[in-house]
Amino acid sequence: MLRAHTVDQVRAAEAALMTTLPEGTLMQRAAHGLAYAVLDFLGGRGYGRRVLLLVGSGDNGGDALHAGVVLARRGVQVEAWLLGESTHDALAAFRAAGGRVGRPRGGRDFDVVVDGIVGIGGRPGLRSAAQEALAAVADVSVVAVDTPSGVGVDTGEIHGPHVHADLTVTFGTHKACHLLDPAAAASGAIHLVDIGLTLPPAQVEALQAADVASLVPRPEPDAHKYTRGVVGVRAGSAAYPGAALLSVAGASCGLAGMVRFVGDPTVADRVRDHHPEVVGAGRVQAWVVGSGADADAEAMLRAALEDDVPVVVDADALRHVDGPVGVPAVLTPHAGELAAMLDVERSEVEAAPLAHARSAAREYDAVVLLKGRRTTIARPDGLVRVTTTGTPWLATAGAGDVLGGLIGALLAAGLDPFDAASVGAWLHGAAATLASGGGPVVASDVATALPRVVATLPAP
Numbered sequence: 001m002l003r004a005h006t007v008d009q010v011r012a013a014e015a016a017l018m019t020t021l022p023e024g025t026l027m028q029r030a031a032h033g034l035a036y037a038v039l040d041f042l043g044g045r046g047y048g049r050r051v052l053l054l055v056g057s058g059d060n061g062g063d064a065l066h067a068g069v070v071l072a073r074r075g076v077q078v079e080a081w082l083l084g085e086s087t088h089d090a091l092a093a094f095r096a097a098g099g100r101v102g103r104p105r106g107g108r109d110f111d112v113v114v115d116g117i118v119g120i121g122g123r124p125g126l127r128s129a130a131q132e133a134l135a136a137v138a139d140v141s142v143v144a145v146d147t148p149s150g151v152g153v154d155t156g157e158i159h160g161p162h163v164h165a166d167l168t169v170t171f172g173t174h175k176a177c178h179l180l181d182p183a184a185a186a187s188g189a190i191h192l193v194d195i196g197l198t199l200p201p202a203q204v205e206a207l208q209a210a211d212v213a214s215l216v217p218r219p220e221p222d223a224h225k226y227t228r229g230v231v232g233v234r235a236g237s238a239a240y241p242g243a244a245l246l247s248v249a250g251a252s253c254g255l256a257g258m259v260r261f262v263g264d265p266t267v268a269d270r271v272r273d274h275h276p277e278v279v280g281a282g283r284v285q286a287w288v289v290g291s292g293a294d295a296d297a298e299a300m301l302r303a304a305l306e307d308d309v310p311v312v313v314d315a316d317a318l319r320h321v322d323g324p325v326g327v328p329a330v331l332t333p334h335a336g337e338l339a340a341m342l343d344v345e346r347s348e349v350e351a352a353p354l355a356h357a358r359s360a361a362r363e364y365d366a367v368v369l370l371k372g373r374r375t376t377i378a379r380p381d382g383l384v385r386v387t388t389t390g391t392p393w394l395a396t397a398g399a400g401d402v403l404g405g406l407i408g409a410l411l412a413a414g415l416d417p418f419d420a421a422s423v424g425a426w427l428h429g430a431a432a433t434l435a436s437g438g439g440p441v442v443a444s445d446v447a448t449a450l451p452r453v454v455a456t457l458p459a460p
């Protein structure tokens with residue numbers, strides 16, 4: 001599991017560890033990890049390379065200067081542009097190692113810029129000196145120290161100018177800004193340096209392949225179709241039959257023992273043509289409701305809720321949810337649908353997905369899966385999982401219908417709503433990447449790739 005801790009949690013862990021170590025040890029650990037990550041970024045070769053450090057007045061700037069010492073010893077020509085009103089004590093060591101200080105001429109001549117302007121002590125936005133420095137080196141790759149300066153570290157939000165990093169080297173643990181958009185998009189690749197912190201449970205996490213492998217339901221040796229769970233789909237309409245087909249395609253990933261479809265008779269015929277193994281009405285362990293349901297959405301939702309089993313509420317059915325639905329539920333809105341549920345603007349949801357997913361989970365007492373580049377899944381108690389699998393090609397019609405069906409299959413197989421939603425989103429993203437192979441995909445390709453993704457998970 002990849003975990004993101006808050007600034008307060010990191011500060012507390014740092015304070016506890018510092019009492020057991022000689023002064024400066026943690027910063028040296030951070031700075032060495034940073035320096036070697038910069039060398040890797042430069043292709044492993046130090047001699048003849050030029051690195052510019054942008055140095056703020058806090059410990060983030062101190063990390064950059066100490067890393068500059070290590071880089072200088074490896075033959076890198078290092079220069080520091082000091083941006084704060086005061087400068088970290090590390091400046092003396094930096095000068096002693098041969099580091100140059102000043103406002104450089106010819107910004108384009110550097111191989112990389114190290115952003116040590118602010119880290120976890122920074123307020124969102126950047127002061128004018130930092131903005132001016134960044135503008136002077138706008139074409140050079142950036143390695144950010146701990147966080148891309150200027151972003152909201154705990155919120156993942158962006159309020160004003162900030163650094164766009166190619167790589168962020170962070171210390172001790174991830175922070176929300178590395179995982180959640182829009183800040184994650186400004187973080188680039190993330191490299192975590194272990195500095196020995198002991199941390200409490202995190203409130204933001206991201207499943208990794210090994211976590212998915214241990215959560216994904218697998219049949220017992222004596223399993224039969226009913227013990228594996230039956231998932232029911234109520235979706236589609238005469239106007240939107242394809243949504244039903246795709247919802248059923250996701251549910252037919254093979255992770256539940258059987259799939260039922262209940263809906264418009266002509267749509268049901270088409271579902272059976274495409275998926276001969278799908279059967280009609282009967283008992284289920286979970287329902288998936290809403291994709292392409294159009295005017296039938298409300299009736300479909302009411303009918304599903306009568307069975308008192310967990311439910312995935314998607315698309316058109318979301319409009320008919322006005323509070324807790326009374327059964328364990330996964331609500332799967334995109335930003336526009338979540339905006340309508342919370343009575344805010346879509347742009348507000350996009351600017352603060354973490355805050356809005358959490359607030360909807362609390363208000364609707366359900367797991368809320370907010371679709372996006374980094375699909376964000378919130379539980380009513382505030383725990384959040386972010387999905388790091390996927391490809392931009394996944395932004396395609398019908399992909400959400402497949403996801404809803406897949407989550408329904410995982411619910412029917414016995415996962416709780418939070419695990420079902422987060423495992424489903426991870427598998428869905430991984431299937432899209434597999435099906436894409438770097439090129440375009442359509443939603444049915446994603447559904448087809450799901451069993452192969454499950455088959456290639458690491459051994460649990």
Ligand SMILES: NC(=O)C1=CN([C@@H]2O[C@H](COP(=O)(O)OP(=O)(O)OC[C@H]3O[C@@H](n4cnc5c(N)ncnc54)[C@H](OP(=O)(O)O)[C@@H]3O)[C@@H](O)[C@H]2O)[C@@H](O)CC1
Binds near residue numbers: 122172
């Ligand atoms: N904790 C750990 O485990 C470890 C932490 N480590 C490192 O310490 C870093 C945290 O250092 P930190 O606490 O000194 O704060 P930091 O991020 O340098 O920023 C504060 C300074 O920035 C300024 N400033 C603020 N906002 C600004 C803005 N928008 N634009 C411009 N300037 C702004 C503010 O100035 P002031 O407002 O006081 O004038 C203040 O001086 C952390 O990210 C990591 O790199 C590692 O070495 C070891 C392990």
Ligand SMILES: [K+]
Binds near residue numbers: 115116117118144148
């Ligand atoms: K930084």
